[in-house]
Amino acid sequence: MFAEAPQGGLAGASAGTAGHAARSHLRTTVDSIAVAVTKRLGPGERAELRRLRPDRPTAPSFWILLSRIVERADEPPVDHANLVDWESRWAAIFRCVADLGDLHAPGRPLGTALSEAGVSSARVVRLLRSRTPALFDDVRRTGHLLATKAVQVDLGDIAEMLRHDDGDRADRVRRKVARGYYAAEGRKESK
Numbered sequence: 001m002f003a004e005a006p007q008g009g010l011a012g013a014s015a016g017t018a019g020h021a022a023r024s025h026l027r028t029t030v031d032s033i034a035v036a037v038t039k040r041l042g043p044g045e046r047a048e049l050r051r052l053r054p055d056r057p058t059a060p061s062f063w064i065l066l067s068r069i070v071e072r073a074d075e076p077p078v079d080h081a082n083l084v085d086w087e088s089r090w091a092a093i094f095r096c097v098a099d100l101g102d103l104h105a106p107g108r109p110l111g112t113a114l115s116e117a118g119v120s121s122a123r124v125v126r127l128l129r130s131r132t133p134a135l136f137d138d139v140r141r142t143g144h145l146l147a148t149k150a151v152q153v154d155l156g157d158i159a160e161m162l163r164h165d166d167g168d169r170a171d172r173v174r175r176k177v178a179r180g181y182y183a184a185e186g187r188k189e190s191k
Contacts, residue, residue, distance in 0.1 A: 026163060027156035029073045031106060033094065034155060036065055038101040049098035054136045057091035066090055085132075092136045093159045096143045103152045110157035111180020114142070115188065117149040124181050128174045132165050 037046060041061055048059035057063070070090055077083045097104070114124055119142070130138040139158060146153055157177065164170045 025073050026159055027106065027154075029070060030093065030097070030156045030159045031104070032069050033065060033097050034101045034104040036069060037094070037097050038104075046098050046101075049094050052091050052095045052098070054088040054091040054095070055133070057087060057094075062091060062094050065094065088136070089132070089162050089165075092139060092162050093155075096139055096158050096162075097155055099140075099143045099147045100153060100155060100158075103147065103150065104155045105152035106154050106156065108152050108154045109176070109180040110153055110161075111177045111182070112184045113146055113151045113153035114177075114181050115184030117146050117151040119145060119181075121181075121185070124178070127161075128178055135162065135165060 037049065041049070045059070045061040049061060052059050052062055066087070074086075074090075077086050111124075114127075123142075127138050127142055139162060143158065157173070160173045161170075161177070164173055
């Protein structure tokens with residue numbers, strides 16, 4: 001019934017080649033979630049996912065898709081605190097996919113999409129500086145804005161922000177979004 005992600009594991013990837021492979025697995029997993037949410041879930045299930053609270057994910061479709069797609073690619077942590085954090089981050093990703101799944105466009109950078117949607121520089125800076133738990137709300141507002149303006153975006157970029165909230169990887173993800181946004185803004189000014 002639901003799409004499945006390839007096996008391979010996202011947890012524990014290091015920088016360099018392993019980090020690149022992890023990003024590819026994350027993006028493939030997000031692609032599979034987008035297909036499942038947009039093509040296989042009914043309107044009620046999708047609405048449940050849009051209302052999903054990352055701190056208390058209760059929608060049955062979240063748990064079904066988490067077990068059928070995500071856990072095949074991203075092994076859950078064994079200790080309770082890290083497991084709750086892992087589930088919360090994936091719940092925020094599912095909520096975003098439910099809002100934007102029809103607008104998922106692999107390869108369409110988040111920074112470019114934010115510029116096209118007319119998001120202010122101040123709001124982009126807030127998103128880039130945000131960390132959990134505030135990041136969950138900032139991503140939700142950003143996703144809602146993109147959905148309202150019907151702007152296509154690679155949901156993998158959003159998933160990377162949500163999954164990598166700290167350290168070098170988080171910094172690389174946020175720098176990529178900033179470069180894309182300000183480059184697109186510069187192109188608009190030069191027209």
